[in-house]
Amino acid sequence: MPTNNSHRYSAHEQEIMKKMGLRVRQLREASSLSQEKLAELAHVHRTYISTIERGQQNISLTILIRLADVLGVSLATLFEDT
Amino acid sequence: MPTNNSHRYSAHEQEIMKKMGLRVRQLREASSLSQEKLAELAHVHRTYISTIERGQQNISLTILIRLADVLGVSLATLFEDT
DNA sequence: GTGTGACTTGAAGTCCGTC
DNA sequence: AGACGGACTTCAAGTCACA
Numbered sequence: 001m002p003t004n005n006s007h008r009y010s011a012h013e014q015e016i017m018k019k020m021g022l023r024v025r026q027l028r029e030a031s032s033l034s035q036e037k038l039a040e041l042a043h044v045h046r047t048y049i050s051t052i053e054r055g056q057q058n059i060s061l062t063i064l065i066r067l068a069d070v071l072g073v074s075l076a077t078l079f080e081d082t
Numbered sequence: 083m084p085t086n087n088s089h090r091y092s093a094h095e096q097e098i099m100k101k102m103g104l105r106v107r108q109l110r111e112a113s114s115l116s117q118e119k120l121a122e123l124a125h126v127h128r129t130y131i132s133t134i135e136r137g138q139q140n141i142s143l144t145i146l147i148r149l150a151d152v153l154g155v156s157l158a159t160l161f162e163d164t
Numbered sequence: 165g166t167g168t169g170a171c172t173t174g175a176a177g178t179c180c181g182t183c
Numbered sequence: 184a185g186a187c188g189g190a191c192t193t194c195a196a197g198t199c200a201c202a
Contacts, residue, residue: 013144016157020143034184045178050186060176060195061102061141062095075098075161082157116165127197132167142176142195
């Protein structure tokens with residue numbers, strides 16, 4: 001997602017998207033993976049991980065599943081703090 | 083989602099999509115809501131709820147948030163069993 | 165009140181590059 | 184190694200008609 005599309009989502013939704021991004025980043029770094037490596041393992045594009053971690057993506061369920069799998073956590077764990 | 087696109091997702095992904103759908107249906111019925119009413123409250127289309135509950139939708143995060151909100155549960159709770 | 169196929173459109177997600 | 188942009192393709196999202 002390019003530049004600023006913040007108007008598309010409510011403040012509440014943006015907040016959760018940001019939290020999800022930070023959570024992914026935390027878990028990725030805890031696994032000592034680069035964005036590139038995580039992207040490769042989860043079969044998503046390198047630049048997409050970047051936008052996710054910055055809270056700019058409205059991620060779909062299948063992508064969330066793949067990320068959870070690679071990061072070695074359950075989906076529930078991924079949403080723990082939201 | 084039109085016709086049969088089941089080939090698009092892995093068995094694992096389809097399984098979770100189905101579980102999510104059942105979970106939504108359970109929570110909706112526990113709240114004594116019709117699909118129509120849930121749709122109205124969550125600001126999504128009636129027929130979309132139908133496809134979600136049958137596990138045919140690769141739901142995005144924002145839709146999950148709206149459903150969780152209306153159903154009165156956290157996102158983590160929504161993913162409890164997966 | 166719900167399931168489903170057909171359809172449109174905006175966003176998800178990819179791929180190239182530069183900084 | 185990561186942020187970010189532009190252009191592109193694929194699909195989620197939303198609507199309708201009918202069963």
